[in-house]
Amino acid sequence: MQTDEVIEKATEVINLSYLKEPPVDVYALAKTYGLEIEQQPFPEKYQHISGFISLSNGSPKLFVNDNDSQNRKNFTVAHELGHWLLHKDHLLNDPNLAVLFRIPLGTLNQDPLEREANTFAANLLVPKAMLDAYRDDKGQRELAQMFGVSEEVIGYRLEHTRETPRHPETQTTQE
Numbered sequence: 237m238q239t240d241e242v243i244e245k246a247t248e249v250i251n252l253s254y255l256k257e258p259p260v261d262v263y264a265l266a267k268t269y270g271l272e273i274e275q276q277p278f279p280e281k282y283q284h285i286s287g288f289i290s291l292s293n294g295s296p297k298l299f300v301n302d303n304d305s306q307n308r309k310n311f312t313v314a315h316e317l318g319h320w321l322l323h324k325d326h327l328l329n330d331p332n333l334a335v336l337f338r339i340p341l342g343t344l345n346q347d348p349l350e351r352e353a354n355t356f357a358a359n360l361l362v363p364k365a366m367l368d369a370y371r372d373d374k375g376q377r378e379l380a381q382m383f384g385v386s387e388e389v390i391g392y393r394l395e396h397t398r399e400t401p402r403h404p405e406t407q408t409t410q411e
């Protein structure tokens with residue numbers, strides 16, 4: 237899948253939601269698209285996992301590790317919604333795809349589906365139109381608080397949505 241298509245999908249979800257101001261309520265969006273959310277502290281041995289989608293018992297359920305910070309949980313929900321909307325067929329064949337492991341920000345993820353879900357998440361949480369409305373007036377920390385993401389995510393979005401290059405958003409944002 238082309239990065240442009242991933243960004244288009246995230247933009248479409250935002251536009252259909254009529255959301256105009258940050259923060260983007262990704263929990264509400266996930267529910268809109270049929271993902272029930274269950275937030276609970278994961279057991280000790282699963283602390284390296286931020287979230288996953290369970291397809292057992294018929295209806296899809298998104299489990300989010302409640303030990304994580306709210307920013308991280310927002311990213312988890314957005315990332316998993318990306319898998320759900322972009323990779324549903326893969327997911328039905330291999331539910332392990334939707335297990336989100338905690339990977340340090342900036343680490344290059346070799347798996348294209350993971351990169352797509354991360355790009356979707358960053359574009360969903362920090363839509364370019366909303367960022368443009370504030371980018372010149374607010375600092376990175378303030379923007380992070382407004383959008384409910386880490387400063388790293390804001391940094392990537394600021395960098396990848398600059399006006400000058402012809403295709404400024406074709407790079408991938410990682411968390």
Ligand SMILES: [Zn+2]
Pocket residue numbers: 315319333334335336349350353
């Ligand atoms: Zn993933």
